[in-house]
Amino acid sequence: MMSMGALAGLSLGSLSCTRAGMEEFLQKHFREMSEDEKKAVIRRLEAKYLKKYGKKVRISTQQAEAGVLWGYGLDLSRCIGCRRCVYACVNENNQSRVNPQLQWIRVIRLKKGSLINLENAEHYYNPETVPEPGFMYMPVQCQQCENPPCVRVCPVKATWKEPDGIVVVDYNWCIGCRYCMAACPYKGRVFNWAEPNLPAAELNTEVHYLGNRPRMKNVVEKCTFCIQRVRQGRYPACVEICPTGTRKFGNLLDPNSEIRYLIENKRVFRLKEDFNTDPKFYYFFSA
Amino acid sequence: MEAWRFFKKTVSMVFIGTKGYYLWCAFLLTVIGIAITFYIQQLDAGLIVTQMRDQVSWGLYIGNFTYLVGVAAAAVLLVIPAYIYHFDPIKEIVVLGELLAASAIIMALMFVLADLGRPDRFWHIIPFIGSLSFPNSLLAWDVIVLNGYLVLNTIVPIYILVKIYFGAEPSKKFVIPLVLLSIPWAVGIHTVTAFLYNGLAARPFWNASILAPRFLASAFCSGPAMAIIIFQILRKTAGMKIRNEALFKISELIAYSMFINLFLLGAELFKEYYTGTIHLAPMEYLYQGLHGHHSLVPWIWSALFMNVTAFVIFLIPKTRENLLTLNIGSFFIIVGVWIEKGLGLIVPGFIPDPLGEIYEYMPNINEIAISLGIWAFGLLIFTLFMRIAIPIQRGDFIHSRYAKPTARPQYERIEP
Numbered sequence: 001m002m003s004m005g006a007l008a009g010l011s012l013g014s015l016s017c018t019r020a021g022m023e024e025f026l027q028k029h030f031r032e033m034s035e036d037e038k039k040a041v042i043r044r045l046e047a048k049y050l051k052k053y054g055k056k057v058r059i060s061t062q063q064a065e066a067g068v069l070w071g072y073g074l075d076l077s078r079c080i081g082c083r084r085c086v087y088a089c090v091n092e093n094n095q096s097r098v099n100p101q102l103q104w105i106r107v108i109r110l111k112k113g114s115l116i117n118l119e120n121a122e123h124y125y126n127p128e129t130v131p132e133p134g135f136m137y138m139p140v141q142c143q144q145c146e147n148p149p150c151v152r153v154c155p156v157k158a159t160w161k162e163p164d165g166i167v168v169v170d171y172n173w174c175i176g177c178r179y180c181m182a183a184c185p186y187k188g189r190v191f192n193w194a195e196p197n198l199p200a201a202e203l204n205t206e207v208h209y210l211g212n213r214p215r216m217k218n219v220v221e222k223c224t225f226c227i228q229r230v231r232q233g234r235y236p237a238c239v240e241i242c243p244t245g246t247r248k249f250g251n252l253l254d255p256n257s258e259i260r261y262l263i264e265n266k267r268v269f270r271l272k273e274d275f276n277t278d279p280k281f282y283y284f285f286s287a
Numbered sequence: 288m289e290a291w292r293f294f295k296k297t298v299s300m301v302f303i304g305t306k307g308y309y310l311w312c313a314f315l316l317t318v319i320g321i322a323i324t325f326y327i328q329q330l331d332a333g334l335i336v337t338q339m340r341d342q343v344s345w346g347l348y349i350g351n352f353t354y355l356v357g358v359a360a361a362a363v364l365l366v367i368p369a370y371i372y373h374f375d376p377i378k379e380i381v382v383l384g385e386l387l388a389a390s391a392i393i394m395a396l397m398f399v400l401a402d403l404g405r406p407d408r409f410w411h412i413i414p415f416i417g418s419l420s421f422p423n424s425l426l427a428w429d430v431i432v433l434n435g436y437l438v439l440n441t442i443v444p445i446y447i448l449v450k451i452y453f454g455a456e457p458s459k460k461f462v463i464p465l466v467l468l469s470i471p472w473a474v475g476i477h478t479v480t481a482f483l484y485n486g487l488a489a490r491p492f493w494n495a496s497i498l499a500p501r502f503l504a505s506a507f508c509s510g511p512a513m514a515i516i517i518f519q520i521l522r523k524t525a526g527m528k529i530r531n532e533a534l535f536k537i538s539e540l541i542a543y544s545m546f547i548n549l550f551l552l553g554a555e556l557f558k559e560y561y562t563g564t565i566h567l568a569p570m571e572y573l574y575q576g577l578h579g580h581h582s583l584v585p586w587i588w589s590a591l592f593m594n595v596t597a598f599v600i601f602l603i604p605k606t607r608e609n610l611l612t613l614n615i616g617s618f619f620i621i622v623g624v625w626i627e628k629g630l631g632l633i634v635p636g637f638i639p640d641p642l643g644e645i646y647e648y649m650p651n652i653n654e655i656a657i658s659l660g661i662w663a664f665g666l667l668i669f670t671l672f673m674r675i676a677i678p679i680q681r682g683d684f685i686h687s688r689y690a691k692p693t694a695r696p697q698y699e700r701i702e703p
Binding site: 118 | 404423430484486642644
C-alpha cells in the first residue's frame with residue numbers, strides 16, 4: 001500500500017512541480033509546526049488565495065484562550081425553521097456554494113410528538129412561510145463533543161479538539177478517507193467532493209487557519225463555532241443572524257455566562273446523550 | 288550466479304507463454320488501461336465523479352475492500368489443514384493459496400487508495416514519517432495488519448519456491464513458525480476490518496458484536512470458493528496437478544463455514560426484527576425497502592438465494608463431489624458473499640443517515656470501471672505469480688545443475 005501510495009502521489013496531476021506545490025506536499029501537521037514554519041505556511045497560503053480569488057485574505061492562527069470552554073444553547077421553543085443560520089454560516093465560513101453545496105447547519109422538521117426518532121425527520125421542507133402548525137424545527141450542526149468519535153477514528157490525527165473545546169480539521173493534513181463522517185452521530189461533517197465553488201465576490205477574507213479559510217477538494221470540513229470570530233470575542237455567525245433569539249453562546253467555565261444560566265435554570269438536553277459523546281451543544285425549551 | 292539466472296529466467300518467463308496466456312494478459316491490461324483513464328478523471332475532478340455523497344460516504348470501493356480482505360484471510364483455511372493435520376492433497380496448493388491471499392491484499396489496499404480523497408497525502412499515514420494514529424484509529428490498525436499480512440504471505444511462498452528451485456527442502460524451522468503466525472494473523476486482519484465498522488456507535492447496522500464472527504464465517508466461504516475455481520483453471524491451462532480430492536475437501540469446509548454464516552445472519556435478523564427498535568431501519572432498508580426506497584432489495588435476496596443454494600450443494604456429498612454442481616456452488620458463493628459483504632454491508636450502514644435522511648446509492652460507471660481495473664490488476668499479479676510458481680512446483684523451472692531431466696533431485700514431487 002505504501003509504495004502504491006507513493007506512486008499515486010507522484011503521478012498526481014494536480015500536484016504541480018512548483019516550489020509552492022512541493023512545499024504544500026511536504027507541509028507538516030499543523031500541531032507539529034514551529035512558529036516560523038506556521039508563518040511560512042500562512043504566507044504561502046495567502047499568496048495562493050490572492051492568486052486564486054484576487055483578494056488579500058488574512059489567515060489567523062490565534063490560539064485558544066486559557067479558561068475558556070465554548071458551549072452552545074439552542075431554544076427549540078423559539079426556532080421557526082427559517083434557515084437564516086444556514087446561509088449566514090455558508091457566507092461566513094466560505095463553504096462551496098454549488099457542486100458540491102456544503103452546509104454545516106442542517107435544520108430538520110419534525111412532526112410534533114416525536115423528538116428522539118429522527119427517521120421521520122424532513123430535511124428538505126420548503127413551505128411558503130415558516131413556522132408551520134404541527135411542526136417543530138431542530139437545527140443540528142457539529143455538537144463539539146468532549147468525547148468526539150470523529151477524532152478518535154481519524155487515522156492521521158488530522159482532526160482534534162482544541163483547548164477551548166472546538167473540534168477542528170487541518171485541511172492540509174486530511175487524507176480524505178471519510179472515516180470521521182461514518183463515525184459522527186450528528187452528521188456534523190461534510191466533504192468537498194469536488195474543488196469548492198466559492199465566488200471571489202463572496203469570499204470572506206477574515207479567516208482562521210483551522211476554520212473558514214478556503215478549502216480544497218476531497219477534504220472534510222465542519223462547524224467550528226466560527227473559531228475566527230469567537231476567539232476574537234464575537235458571536236458565531238448563526239447566533240448573530242438568528243431573528244428569534246433561538247441561539248445562545250458562551251463560556252462554560254464562566255459561572256456568569258448566559259450558557260451557564262441556561263444549563264442551570266432551563267431543562268436542557270443534549271442530542272443522543274446515550275452515545276456518551278458529551279456534546280457541548282445544549283437544546284432546551286424556554287416554553 | 289545461479290541467483291542471477293533465476294532472476295533473469297523469472298523475468299523472461301513472464302513474457303513467454305501460450306496464445307491463451309497472451310490473450311488473457313492483454314485483456315487484463317486493457318481493463319487496467321481503461322480504469323486508469325477513469326482514475327485520472329477522479330483525481331482531476333475529485334470524488335464527485337462517484338455516486339458517493341455526504342449521506343452515503345463510502346460505497347463500492349470500500350465494499351470491495353472488505354470482501355477482498357476476507358478472501359485474503361481465507362488463505363488460512365488452506366494453510367491450517369495442510370500444516371497442522373498434514374493433509375497431503377492440500378499441502379500441494381498452499382503456496383498458491385498464499386499467493387492468492389497476497390494478490391487479494393494488494394487489491395484490497397488498492398481499493399482503499401482508490402477511495403482516498405487525497406492520495407497525494409498518502410505519506411501522512413506511514414508510521415514514523417506521517418502521523419499514524421495508533422492505537423486510537425482502527426484504520427491505523429488495519430494499515431499495520433494488512434501490510435504485515437502482505438509481507439508474510441509473500442515471504443513464505445517465495446521462500447518455498449526458491450528452495451524448490453535450488454533443489455532443497457524448505458527449512459521447517461523457518462517456514463512453520465511463519466505459517467503458524469499467519470493463521471492468527473489472518474483471523475486478525477478480518478477481525479480488525481470488522482472492528483473498523485463495528486466500533487462506530489453512530490451506525491447501528493454495523494455496531495453489532497456479531498459482525499466480526501460473521502465476517503470470518505463469510506470469508507471462509509468466499510476465499511476457498513475462489514480457490515476452487517482458480518485451481519481448476521490452472522489445472523486446465525497451466526497443467527497444474529491438483530487432485531479432485533483436494534477440491535472436495537475444500538468444499539466440505541465451505542459447507543461448515545456457510546452454515547455458521549447463515550446461522551449468524553439468522554441470529555441477527557431475529558434480534559433486529561423481534562425487538563423492532565429504531566435500529567431495525569437499515570435492516571428493513573436492505574431486505575424490504577424503507578419509505579419507498581428499495582434499490583438493494585433484489586440484490587440481497589439474490590445473495591441469500593445463492594448462499595443458501597450453495598450451502599445445500601456443498602452439504603450433500605453427491606453434489607459437492609460433482610464438478611458441475613461444485614462450480615455452480617462456488618460461483619454462487621463468490622457472488623453471494625460479494626453482495627452480502629460489499630454493497631449489502633456498506634450501504635445500509637449509511638441508510639438512514641444519523642439524522643434520518645435516506646440517500647440511495649448505486650455505483651456509477653466511474654466507480655465500476657475503476658473497481659474492475661483493480662480486479663484486473665490483482666488477477667494480472669496472480670497470473671504472473673502462477674507463471675513462475677507452477678513451473679517451479681512442477682520441477683520444470685529448476686536449478687541449472689538439475690536442468691537435465693536425468694539429474695533431478697529426489698524430493699517430494701507433485702503427482703496427479
